[in-house]
Amino acid sequence: MYEFLEETVKRNMRSPAKTVVPEMTVGDLLRLFAVDDLDAYPVVSNGTLVGIVSKADALRAFTLTPASILPHYDDMMGTTVDEIMTRHVITVDAETRLQHVLNLIGAHHFKSLPVVDQNRRLKGMIAREDVIRALAFCNRRQALPLVAPAVGYYAIA
Secondary structure (H helix, E strand, O other): OOOHHHEOOOOEEOOOOOOOOOEEHHHHHHHHHOOOOOOEEEEEOOOOOOOOEEEHHHOOOOOOOOOOOOOOOHHHHHOOHHHEOOOOOOOOOOEEEHHHHOOOOHHHHHOOOEEEOOOOOOEEEHHHHHHHHHHHHHHHHHOOOOOOOOOOOOOOO
């Protein structure tokens, strides 16, 4: 398992990442979430990461407040990603060790993190599944087979 300590984001991230723009409507965002198996999209403007928008952010736009009697779904569907996205995004760079990613995911309950360069240009995404894959790969060399070979005695009558 010591190999995992040397694993970096660069070797395990998904690149290029699927992105959205701040001007996209929540209606269009919901359609993307419905067809993609992603929990969040990085929000990019002119190639620079400006935020992240999750399924929870999109659904929060439809929650009722004590002041609202009836939801105005048409209005909510026209809300832009810019209005609901998280602007202060925790990011990693390509040289970050996966152990640090694992710590961030655990501490903040993230499902994925954007990977950026020094100019906040998006380079990819690193997700829990990528970390799991790396852990499994590093463990594969040392592990016993998942299915033990059949060994036994058979009697023929």
